[in-house]
Amino acid sequence: MDTNLFTIALLLPLVGFLINCFFGKSLGKTMVGILSTSTVGIAFALIVTQFLAVINDASPTKDVWFDWIQILNYSIDFGFYYDQLSILWLLFVTGIGTLIHLYSTSYMHEDKDFHKFFAYLNLFVFFMMVLVTGSNLLMMFIGWEGVGLCSYLLIGFWYQNQDYNDAAKKAFIMNRIGDLGFLIGIFSLLHIFGTIDFTDIRSLLEYENLGTSIGILSIATLGLFIGATGKSAQLPLFTWLPDAMAGPTPVSALIHAATMVTAGIFLITRMNFIFDLTPNVQYLIAVVGAITSIVAASIALVQNDIKKVLAFSTVSQLGLMFMALGLGAYEVAVFHVITHAFFKACLFLGSGSVIHAIGGEQDMRHMGGLKNTMKTTYITFLISSLAISGIPPLSGFFSKDEILLTAFHHNPVLWIIGSVASILTAFYMFRLVFLTFFNNFRGTKEQEDHLHESPASMTLPLVILALLATIGGLISIPGSSWLNKYLAPVIVNNAQSQTHTLGTTEYILMGIAVIGALIGIGVAFVKYIKNKHVPVNDNNIPGLQKLLVEKYYIDDIYQFLIVQPINFLGSFFKRNIETLIGGLISGMGLLAGEVSYQAKKSQNGNIGLYLFVFVIGVCAIMYYLFIAN
Amino acid sequence: MEHVLQIIGIDHYIYLSLLLFCIGVFGILYRRNAIVMFMSIEIMLNAANLLLVAFSNYHEDANGQVFVFFTMAVAAAEVAIGLAILVAIYRNIGTIDIDNLKNLKG
């Protein structure tokens, strides 16, 4: 593998960022759009060549740029590691990234900060690439922080609105809380192994018996998992993701569906050999994933904002992926990541197309009947919804099914939770489809006149993504999975991936899953098309539904438990401690003034006094010199 | 004739000039009239001169007396200037009571 090509691919988006930063305003919108899209596109092309090389059995390469940190006997270098896993991730990051750049040239066309948007997007792609290709945990952490930063910049892109700024801050701060866990994990691993390089740790584990205690390893893995929780929006650090929908839709599609939120899964897959040694933490991961998926799915049932439904659906699907990771089935999780990236990006871009056509309206209760006027959007949206609900032979069916099969073989309770979440997913996704595209239009007259299909630069990515969502399942058919074979060098313990021989139990379970999805779709059909039910206003909502609408009051709990005490502490310090310290400082000045005022009184101009002091002084000097020796 | 120092001894002269010096100090702090203060200063200078001459005789060295010579010259110059200043003050204030000279009050 040619590391120079990788380096070029890595640096291209950075160059794009710099050019957009400094010359974007003067280059004009067309030029900026072409430039940014092509940087990511060329990077994608280069990655494809390397992908073909690695398929043909090229070996993973580590490209060290320089020795970075040398302390005591720890040595961390600044380098990149290109193996099957990172190339796979790079493929879909740059691929979907290119499509979204293309989409944004049309979606953000009227925005006056066009060049700034593309600068941030390019920077994000660069940091994501650093994240997946870092050769040690610290390099990954650089990318980790970088994507967090870009997420903050892009969520708060329309910074004039204070609510968007608050959402951006919320995302960044919750990420930061997770990062604390991540750092503790890094430090523990450094302490245990003396290195945080991936290949070094792996070889240390394989060829030497370190006899490390499970306890401290558990701390390390727990720390890494907390970091993944923050970045991939699991319980309890998930509330930032729905609020992050304040950013423009391409941002939601790229960052919060396909790439950044998968960083947590990437981390755990990368360190799979460590996680395999701590089954307790793995069990915790599976449980957290399962609970998250069902909580998020239940909240999505009653949301009325089209993007919020998709956001909660993302959290729920990520929960399923974490459940798979917790059960040790890393390839299954990666499979679901890929298929989810395809159909979720398509869903988000489709919703962006709808929002763009209606002129900014995001509430589903004011949409409807769009399938006649926006045919391409409707068809791609429908395909992706079928994929996410798990209808064969679309890709979502294969990946979700693998997860449920793995869950069943380990812990039937987890299987039940996962299946219920999947059924709910089918229901609310089709609720979304029916409310948005069927029946009659419920918006204003002028909006109705304005409805149009989006231009080609927006529909082309939709078509490509829908196509991938359809055929994407082929990479991992149960029984002869290309993906499992591809990832075999990365995953140390392949026991989980080779058990799915298709027997009767598996077919029954698959049938149950499909029937459940069809039931969900059917119920949605009956409720929203037959009965033409429209969700009510926000004021009169019955009890249980209100709980779901308020997202289980989790946001309010956080506000009460965490935000308010911190605000109180802050204002307390400002009122008391700051006045104290300020008073202390100015008090010293006042003290100096007062002392000098009192000392001034000795200069009263009285010559008699001066002479008296002379005499005393002479006596004192004589005493000191002659008498006291 | 025997020298006075052989008869009396130098310690008497030391005590004499000490006492004269102390009288001078007393005078400065006791009186408020500037002229009398000057006179007290002259007394102190004379005490020092006396001791210098005594020791010059004791060591049989002429340097002490030369020093006295110069001291007298400086004392004369000082008195001249000091009295001129006093006259100038008297013309401005009308009195030479030193308690009225308080313009240096800080």
Add this chain to the structure above:
Amino acid sequence: MIEIIFYILSAITLGSAFMTVISKNPIHSALWLVVSFFSIAGHYALFNSQFLAMVHIIVYSGAIMILMLFTIMLMNLNISQEISKPFVTKIVAVVCFCLIGLALVTSLVQNAPVIEAYTSTGKDFQSIQVLGKILLNEFVVPFEMAAVLLLMAMIGAVLISKKDKTTA
């Protein structure tokens, strides 16, 4: 005999110095001071330093005191203008007198310089010839400096006490 002369001279010196300080009338103070100077000149004569005694009388009694008397008469000071200081200051003055006396005597006693008996070698070190030679050989520069100093004093005195032409 010499002892008696010494004690009488000392008594006159101390007594007249004391009277200088105590007298209410400034003219009386000046006259007592003249007496004190004469007695000190007597001390110098006792030491056989005739030149210094003569110079002392000429400079101090003859010039400095005359100057002071003229100034006193110029300012028309007499006893009625004398305001006595507050009592505290008098006490303070007495205290300082005692204090500095104590300091001086104690430092003397403490250090106890070894004072041998005086041995006379009969060398002539203070006759006027010897003094003149020393003044103009080793100490010629300070001698000239003293002359310049006196000149400056004269000029300064004239300048300072000049009346302003404008304020007549």
